[in-house]
Amino acid sequence: MTGDDYVTEADRTLEETYEEPMSLAAYVDRIFENPTIASHASKYLLEAIEAAGTRTVVEEGEEKERYRFFDDPHNDGEHAILGNTEVLNRFVDDLRSIAAGRAKDEKIIWFEGPTATGKSELKRCLVNGLREYSKTPEGRRYTVEWNVTTAEADDRGLSYGGDPTAGDDRNWYESPVQTHPLSVFPEEIRREILADLNAELEDHVPLQVDADLDPFSREAYEYLEERYRREGESDLFSAITDDSHLRVKNYVVDVGQGVGVLHSEDDGRPKERLVGSWMHGMLQELDSRGRKNPQAFSYDGVLSQGNGVLTIVEDAAQHADLLQKLLNVPDEQSVKLDKGIGMDVDTQLLIISNPDLEAQLNQHADRNGTDPLKALKRRLDKHRFGYLTNLSLECELIRRELTNETQVWEADTYDELEQRIRQPVTVTVRDQDGTTRTQEFAPHAIEAAALYAVVTRLDEGDLPNGLDLVDKALIYDQGYLREGDTRREKEEFDFDDDGADGDHGIPVTYTRDTLGELVQTDRDRHHAELPVEDVVMPRDVLNAMAEGLAEAPVFSTGERSEFENRVVPVKNYIYDRQEADVIEAIMHEKRVDEETVAEYVEHVYAWETDEPLYNDRGERVEPDPLKMKLFEVEHLGRFSEDDYEGNLPRESVRNFRREKVITSLNRHAWEHRNEDFSVEDVDLTAIPVIKAVLESHDWDDVRRTFEDFDPRQWDDPPSGTETESVKESTIETMVSEFDYSEASAELTSRHVMGQVSYRWD
DSSP, X not given: OOHHHHHHHHHHHHHHHOOOOBOHHHHHHHHHHOGGGGOOHHHHHHHHHHHTOEEEEEETTEEEXXXXXXXXXXXXXXXXXXSOHHHHHHHXXXXXXXXXXXXXXXXXEEEEOOTTSSHHHHHHHHXXXXXXXXXXXXXXXXXXXXXXXXXXXXXXXXXXTTOTTTTSGGGOEEOTTOOOGGGGSOHHHHHHHXXXXXXXXXXXXXXXXXXXXXXXXXXHHHHHHHHHHHTTOSSHHHHHTOTTTEEEEEEOOEETBEEEEEOTTOOSOHHHHHTOOBOHHHHHHSOOXXXXXXXXXXXXXXXXXXXXXXXXXXXXXXXXXXXXXXXXHHHHOEEEEETTEEEEOOOEEEEEEOTHHHHHHTTTGGGGGGOTTHHHHHHEEEEEOOOOOOHHHHXXXXXXXXXXOOOOOOOSSHHHHHHHHHOOEEEEEEOTTSOEEEEEEOTTHHHHHHHHHHHHTSOGGGOOTTOXXXXXXXXXXXXXXXXXXXXXXXXXXXXXXXXXXXXXXXXXXXXXXXXXXXHTSOOOOOOSSSOGGGEEOHHHHHHHHHHHTTTOTXXXXXXXXXXXXXXXXXXXXXXXXXXXXXXXXXXXXXXXXXHHHHXXXXXXXXXXXXXXEXXXXXXXXXXOHHHHHHIIIIISOOXXXXXXXXXXXXXXXXXXXXXXXXXXXXXXXXXXXXXOOOGGGSOGGGSHHHHHHHHOOOHHHHHHHOTTOOGGXXXXXXXXXXXXXXXXXXXXXXXXXXXXXXXXXXXXXXXXXXXXXXXOO
């Protein structure tokens, strides 16, 4: 594209975003065509969230519907909130109740949680989502602007006949608080419009506009009303709202216009922070007959900016003095600029804090009925963000912290997620001399960091016998646990839904800083040909994270001891993952093809059910006992000659075929009972024991396949040996199939062979 093309594209974007101002009557016609554009604040926020749709995720081992809005789709996922789906869903449920005026409409929504749990991302995600939604036809947001000009500097008046410049845009002034266009109408007419609108609205949440004009607009309205009344105008409202005086315009929701954000560093008197302050120089210029003119007010407080959509108090513990003053806003929907000037507000109140706010709120808790903060605590509706307890989500978060990746991970199967979990990461670092070099986090290194962080966040009090915290982490991420040939669903485990999972643990900031230091650290490893010193291995990550606990000020003594003890099962699991990679790379060319597996399954099915079996010529044949035996002995590695009488299976083999193969086929047949079931239609990977044959091998398979292979020779195999040829093909496969670099493949395979050598004989 050329520069002109980009400019044209920008023109088109703005053209689609902004509309020409319209008359009040045209706006009313528009809302009857599309009622959602007239929604009140909480309903508008709800509609913006719902408009993005939903997707299915697995968190804490359970399938949940997640609103895509919280994936920050309009910003390519840059500020997506990872995890905490159940908390966000409850937030949306509360919004639905508030928007409908049911039960929780007097509540102030409160998001609380420890550092690095996504609270700041929530604010950014809300701002991004509302901004982009307001650019869509369904999400348009409207306010009013006024034109009241003076003919002469000392004589305020209406001078459209005498002053040809009176209608210029410079004389139009927008409501500083995004006042709702329907607030221009007298209350009884507004109620009539809303009643007619809601009668046509196919929604359980009715439209509500209870706010009167803001003080700035009221000043213009009253001036026009007084002038036309004196002139004897019979159609007074029509004259006041004539399109030469009043226009309805759309605006893009953003911070400062529709979204108010009070940051921790914002200061000033409570009134200034809430609504704004008087500009005394302007008061002197405006002739207001001895009173304060609302047009001389700044309207830069958080409620003024957030009127119409959303008000956020960030780091609320820094503004605890304001929370009491917000108590009546949800109920009365009004706030005062001054003793004599009030302003109606329509905004969804939301506060964000660390746990220290709760400590402040509970400082008088022992006073029971005389607790001065009791009313405030009753109004706050708390939603707690916790640390992520899903391995895949923590991997995704760590990768975001290390790179510029923003894509939200979506997958149809867990196998797809598993591939992303294990992937390496490369980062470029600059040395002190200004040179740059590439550092590789080897496959499973990010997985190791994420798994360790998750394991420190899990409650071990509800662990069933035989399971450790790594097992629990896998169940939470997959929704099941595979034990040998069996798959146990999460529902089979009695985990405490109200337990302490995610309440504490290693935060992602600690992990990020530790990994950041690792890429700058010189590693004492060398290789004649490969840059092994530029590879960060999983064990490097786990050792650094565990050793760094002692000096990290964010952890208590008890936490350090607890977290250090949890690193061992993570190391064991990650080693198993590396070992599986090496074995599969060794056996890559020896995999059993699916045709051989399918033939075995068909023969077993025919053997058990007497179903007909046909050869390639269409002739009926009997199940071949030799083929089944060879597959079970050589490929499955389950049985030996002693388990057969000749080629006929003994009881143990017959039980295996019925319990492991036929049972899975019968289950598949039952699930597809309304279709014409055929064993040829079965997804072989749906049978656990067959999946294992297709996807995994063990050292017995290696020993059986490569009789002269010796893992003790792996580091420097003698020329011409089988070990040399196996190593060469293994490294090639690890690079081409499993995302390793040559250097990380060398280090990983050496580590695995070093462990295997001890038990090879």
